Amino acid sequence: MTRIAMLSVHACPLARLGGRDSGGMNVYVRELARQLGRRGIEVDVFTRWREREDPQIQSLGPNARVVHLLSGPIGYYPKMDVYRRLPEFSQRVLDFARDEDRRYDLVHSHYWLSAEVAEVLRSRWRTPVVQMFHTLALVKAQAMDDSMNGEDQVRELAERAAVRTADRIIASSEIELSDLITLYDAEPSKVRVVPLGVDTRLFRPLRQADARAALGRDACEFLILFVGRIEQIKGIDVLLEAIGDLLRGRPDLKRRTCLVVVGGAIDPRIDGSESEKIAELQAMVDAHGIGENVDFVGSLEQPELALYYSAADVCAVPSLTESFGLVALEAMACGTPVVATRVGGLQTVVTSESGVLVPPGDAEALAHAIESLLDDMELRIQLAAGARARAVTFTWDRVADGVEDIYSELLTPARAGISK
Template identity: 45%
Template sequence: MLSVHTCPLAALGGKETGGMNVYVRELSRELGRMGVEVDVFTRSQNPSIPRVVPLGERARVVHLAAGPEAPMPRAEIHAHLDEFVDGVDAWRLTRGAEYDLIHAHYWLSGVAALALRERWSVPVLQMFHTLGRLKNRAARSLGELEPVLRLREETRIVGASDRIVAANVVERAELLRAYAAHAPRIATIPCGVDTARFTPGDRAAARAALSLDERPVLLWVGRIAPIKGLDTLLDAIARLRAGGAALTLLIVGGEADEPENGHEAELRERIERLGLGAAVRFVGPLPQDVLPTYYVAADVTVLPSYYESFGMVALEAMACGSPVIASRVGGLVTTVRDGVTGFLVSESDVEALADRIATLVADTDLRWRIGREGVRWAAQHRWPCVAEAICREYASLEPGATPHLAAARCYD
């Protein structure tokens, strides 16, 4: 398995970490439980980290040097992919390993996967997690546009991969329309959630643990980036507070080394300008085992993004019984069932977002009903079910994967 630009073990909420890290980690662990031997190769960003780190039963992460062993903008990693490919191949040769299939995550991994296929003559299964052309349509400035290099490489990967996994029908449609993908080669498999970790809990205990008072709590989780729409949420909160509502917003994500002129700094200036300093708390990135406490404590989890390929945060929140309000964009339109497991509003619509927040915060019964349905919906997206579906795609490319399906735990 290839996850070139980001390690599945990295703390979530940073500039280069998010749902894909969770996906690679949890899928690898579940495949390992099914008896599949999984090596996840990633670019080393810190020379002090052990070269090999166990990920779970039969699964491990292998850190390989490719360029400076330090964080690097994604577009710059492309120039070091030949070194990465050589590193993966050298690892295979020195350890006598034989890989039956390459599962690549994101476009950079897809480039490496196609190069390795030339050497190994094994099939490639590609998952993009996010598509450059979709992101560009959601971009709000020239600085947010994805480079032509990415678009060109994505098109090449789509045409050359043996199988592509799309997270939802929105991504599938984009692959067909904008990338001329061959429809029979696309499998649509939603992302998953760990329902053993993300589960409803004692709201009062969770709020006490986080030192929260009785004011309604809104929760935002993710990478702090313009495309995530935090500016819209802040404006909505300012609108509500101007009307007399007392709210607390918890922002989970960001990095300690965020530059002073970065997007987080812009958001802090906006908070000061709107007079929200006492209402907003930057929590920073959190490990997965701590996140459920925040979801349980929150009255509403908000995803005001301008684009999301899937919206794993929404699924985690629903699994914990937290009502979700999300933008009607990308994969969120299928992850959130509008009016059933949460509510969808138009992106950038401050008034609509504020009105929906006010409605949910004021209606305890509605929050309970939406939360209950969210728990039921999330239960249909457990990682064992995702891993079984992925393994079926493996088996369609490599018959040796078929016996592992007998160990699938989807219906346990």
């Protein structure tokens, strides 16, 4: 049986979504590991031990599990603190494999923080390495129009090293492939494009009235939804400006429209810095005069999130950059039209049959696109059908097909199954 050491150093696949350092990558690692496990591939996902109540080993399903490893005291660490403890984390992985008498056929690394650990394991185990970045430092810097700070410079160097040394690199879209080649000089023959997937059984169309009733969201005629981490790169400030401008110019909509923001921690006892970000956004909401229209609900479990997608008339994804755009795909799977920015992988997910694309950072264009959908029920119905039809072509089973093919390229008959 093939055995994979999957690395997700800073992001546990079982973490509550929408908080700090938890989002689409966590979902990806969790769902991929589960799919591979169902196919008879053993997967151990190694991640930092961040929550005290978590056991060291948690099952993800048949043949797949999460292994929490100490790397500094248990708790949240900023990324650079995680980076400084990577040698300790690497040793913990090696110790675990030795103590369990486990041999791995391949290392699959996620994000730049895992790349250095992957190289340590490669040198000790003589295994091939597959790398997926999920986001890239240079793309983020371009989107934010920022100069590179110390963390960004360390990250860029780590990404460049991984691009050079990884046996295969997985890109989630053709656009990410292009970024890897043009910005990082990646060898095209090493890169494979495997789009993300969505659980179409969980994220499926429900009758809007039923979803709103279940959530107690009957007060507003129109519901606009934002889902994501409370970070500038997700464009939440641009969305608030757009909603403010829209509702000021359309008093008829102001009385009938709500914006629900899913993500972040509302309770400072859970995450003080996250709650501070939400407080700053609340001040922005008040400045725009839309306090009665906007509701911050914090992070949600996925079944409740699926209800919100179905309850919404429009899902706004105003990100400044996205390597793929899983939120857009989840909304589409629920039959909800998407207004998204024309950046990164969102351009390959959202089509004219499933939503509307606008320039990033353009509050006026975002407001106009949302307004056009709220004013046209027939268009919303048409896009809802197109959204679901497109989303069902993106399944986790297809993701596992693509990843398993990559593993097969690297695991020769003599190499595959050495873990037996």
